[in-house]
Amino acid sequence: MSKSTSGDFTKTAGWLDWFAGPAKPQFQLPAGAVDAHCHVFGPGAEFPYAPERKYTPCDASKHELFALRDHLGFARNVIVQATCHGADNRAMVDACLASGGKARGVATVKRSVSDEELLQLHSAGVRGVRFNFVKRLVDFTPKDELMEIAARIAKLGWHVVIYFEAVDLPELWDFFTSLPTTVVVDHMGRPDIAKGVDSAEFALLLKFMREHTNVWSKVSCPERLSVTGPKALNGEQNAYQDVVPFARKVVEEFPDRVLWGTDWPHPNLKDHMPDDGLLVDFIPQIAPTAALQQALLVDNPMRLYWAA
Ligand SMILES: O=C(O)c1cc(C(=O)O)oc(=O)c1
Numbered sequence: 001m002s003k004s005t006s007g008d009f010t011k012t013a014g015w016l017d018w019f020a021g022p023a024k025p026q027f028q029l030p031a032g033a034v035d036a037h038c039h040v041f042g043p044g045a046e047f048p049y050a051p052e053r054k055y056t057p058c059d060a061s062k063h064e065l066f067a068l069r070d071h072l073g074f075a076r077n078v079i080v081q082a083t084c085h086g087a088d089n090r091a092m093v094d095a096c097l098a099s100g101g102k103a104r105g106v107a108t109v110k111r112s113v114s115d116e117e118l119l120q121l122h123s124a125g126v127r128g129v130r131f132n133f134v135k136r137l138v139d140f141t142p143k144d145e146l147m148e149i150a151a152r153i154a155k156l157g158w159h160v161v162i163y164f165e166a167v168d169l170p171e172l173w174d175f176f177t178s179l180p181t182t183v184v185v186d187h188m189g190r191p192d193i194a195k196g197v198d199s200a201e202f203a204l205l206l207k208f209m210r211e212h213t214n215v216w217s218k219v220s221c222p223e224r225l226s227v228t229g230p231k232a233l234n235g236e237q238n239a240y241q242d243v244v245p246f247a248r249k250v251v252e253e254f255p256d257r258v259l260w261g262t263d264w265p266h267p268n269l270k271d272h273m274p275d276d277g278l279l280v281d282f283i284p285q286i287a288p289t290a291a292l293q294q295a296l297l298v299d300n301p302m303r304l305y306w307a308a
Helices: 062-072 090-098 115-124 143-154 166-177 200-211 244-253 276-280 290-305
Strands: 034-038 076-080 103-107 126-132 159-163 183-185 215-218
Touching: 034 062, 034 290, 062 076, 062 090, 062 276, 076 090, 076 290, 090 103, 090 115, 090 126, 103 115, 115 126, 115 143, 126 143, 143 166, 166 200, 200 215, 200 244, 244 290
Parallel strands: 034 076, 076 103, 103 126, 126 159, 159 183, 183 215
Antiparallel strands: none
């Protein structure tokens, strides 16, 4: 049965709901593992979707997120503000506050945010802001506005999460490299997997991380990036083979600056909805040793999100 969208909302046509009844992962997560990229959607009746949104999802509540966390064996979540909520952080903040210290957040704010609001976000567990440059998700925000926000949140010890597509990195380079904080790239900067791991496009992401030691990357979303699969469905233990060389390269070269997350509830997937249990089983393909797994899943996210 299709999942609902509550309140006065109708799901975007063709919307794929998150996978019900995920498998128990075969991969045993290390103790204290963090799902460092996931979202909550609404519920729309309680936390309305933003008027400026580009899609309307099915509801995906904090209760469902926490149940998934426990089922998969994660200890903690980092809840990233989804663009369907714009700069209204209430659903994300509510989830952080209800988590009993098991969730931190990444917010979206406008230049008009007050210092007091930033402090309230901090005490709810927010430790970063997200700047989004994916044109199908958001309208353009002037760079001077973003830089002003970055300077303000730097004082709180927060970082900036950036979401962009690989083809846009050259034009965003100067802006990204002048950010005054730790900078976390979402989903490896969305490389075009069909171009191969030796492409000039992916080389630019590696250069970005090599030359700028404040830059981290999430090695997440193989289900979004993969062209040839196989899909994380029906017990598949070797999913998304074409993404493995990309993520493994980043994990092995920058073991102290990588994060992993489910991306649940997987907004805007068009082809299939992965089984999140099998997505967890993808991790040892890209982080093959216990030391790499400990850094990726525990030490790095704890340093970035739970240091203070
Ligand atoms: O590729 C996407 O559609 C997507 C969207 C969002 C969001 O709407 O916030 O977040 C993500 O991490 C990925």
